Amino acid sequence: MISILNYMTLYNYISLISLMIGIYLHIRGYSVLKYLLPFIFYTLIIEVFLNYYLSKTYGTSEKMYSYFSFTCALFYLFQYYLHFKEQPWSKYLVYAIFVWILSSLYIFYSAKSDMVFLPYYLGFGLIIPLIFKYFYNMLYIDKYRSVKNEPLFYFSLGLLLFSFTTFPILVFLDVLILHEIGRSTVSTILQYGNVFISAGYLAAVLCTKKSS
């Protein structure tokens, strides 16, 4: 059991804390970002337990990570879809997401190696513009609303920071994939970048404290 705890990174810890606070608030009647708590729970299960199990059993968990990252991107896209549901162009967003899903499935199917992060990056290629659109709307189109009660803002900020700091991976992907060191570098950078995401979760969960 303890060995699992050793296996947990800072990112996992922060996610765990976010989950616990989120559950506590949810019991108290506060409303949290939709489906965020189940998602955090899911990521913890996968990244801690399944990862541990797979590492012990098979040595690598890259294949799982590839699929797992796909589901993460899917969840993030889903959040933005929920936010932009009432927009007139929301059906185009749905088409885009579907196109992305289909192309991801194709990529997985025709992949040669275990490290298939292209769907994930493509997903972010959709997510980043959505985040910018979200910020733009908040600043220039919508009426002023305080950022204090906006979980999606902190969530977006976390994703934004994460994608910017892990951008080098994309740049160097062709170099890094070739070497063993490169692969571990990738996961290290990802782990540090993930801290931003989990910080985003935490802030998103905390800010609902103000509005019940």
Added chain:
Amino acid sequence: MYEEIIIKVIWAAFVIPVALTGILLWFFNSYQKKKYEFETEKKEAKLREQAYKIEKQEAIELERNRIANEMHDDLGSGLTIIRYLSDDIINSKADPEIEKSVIKIAEYSTRLVQNMSEIIWAMNSRFDNVEGLISYLRRYVVEYLEDNKMEHTFLLDEDIGDQFISGENRRNVLLVVKEILHNSIKYSGARSIHINCSLKSLLMINILESGGKGFDPDMVCDIGNGIHNMKKRMDASGGSIIFENTGKGMHFQIRLPLKEIKQKDEQIS
């Protein structure tokens, strides 16, 4: 190969932080601007609302005064006609019993218009100052005591100026003084009445009977209602009234703390 990597490293290590900082700064700046605009708008809306409330209040007061004045005019004109008709009947030397009733009709009508004038005076915010109250009081008191052949003096402090006093309180003080004098003349048997008004931290009106039989304020039952009413009126105004039997006659003291003018404006908002 390594050149490529170095180019990519420089590009990544430089572009990304700059881009990120740029985006965050843009966001922060626009957000603050938007927030500032919102707050200013809120403040302006609040000021507008306050100004509107004050305007409304003033309009209501104006309308109230106008209605009161119109009613008063109608009443006064009607009284004049009653007065003239009564005078005609009295001059035509009719039955003395009828004459008595007609004189009463005329008196009651006159008193009605006097009361109406008092209410208008109390309602009109033009007269919301101590100086106005005291001079109105003085005129009434001196005329009343002269008519009833009561020796009197009326002194006032130099400090009495245009400190604020509300219409309601002015009326209360007037009615209390009227009641005191009325009782003095009817029941006390005093030789003279001396009144002085002073204004230090509060308005004080002292009414001293000289040579009256006085009464025990705690023991009173038949003038009881009057005393109870006086106390109630002074309480309603935030002041008080003190009754003292000095052995040589009664001493009445009306005390009224005065609000500052800015408190009047706070009442509106």
Added chain:
Amino acid sequence: MKEVKYNVAIIEDLKDIALSLQSFFNSEDDMQCNNVYHNAEDAILFIPQSEVNIVLVDIGLPRASGIEAIQQIKAKCPNMLFCMFTVYEDDEKIFRSLQAGAKGYILKGSSKDKIVIAIRELAEGGSPMSPTIARKIIDSFKDFKLQPVQKELPLTCREIELLHLLAKGMLYKEIANQLHITVGTVKQHIHKIYDKLQVNNKTEAINKMNTNGQS
């Protein structure tokens, strides 16, 4: 034939009051009242052509106000005496009537005898004043001294003293006792104060026109 010293005109919209007063005035030895009008327009039209020397003006007239009547008639007959007929002593309109040229007022609640006495007093140069009016006059002359163009003398010391005593609420009798004069003299001082008030008002209007013209 009676010797008519006072030829009174009445401007009052309530016919009962107007006719009752008219017959009362006519019953007096030294008075005559043949001019009764129920609105300001008729009065402005007919009074200047008549022999009237005193006008009793109701303050609440239907269309044009009593104040306008005073201004227009006074323009044609500068020596006309105007007396306001009012319910309420401290009516705003009384002060404005005094500024326009009225020299006194009578309360509507007064008996007809009192009205006749007041008219005679007015004709002999005496006027009534309430504490509120006194205070307003004190204030308005304070402002006048700040004006650039001063065409008429301000009030004499006696007059200022009188105004202050009136403003305090003293009765005519009390003031007369204090200043060692008669009540009649008090009222004559008041009459002169009203003269100066009217002039002050005209001068102020001229000053305003001048400054408007320059700006």
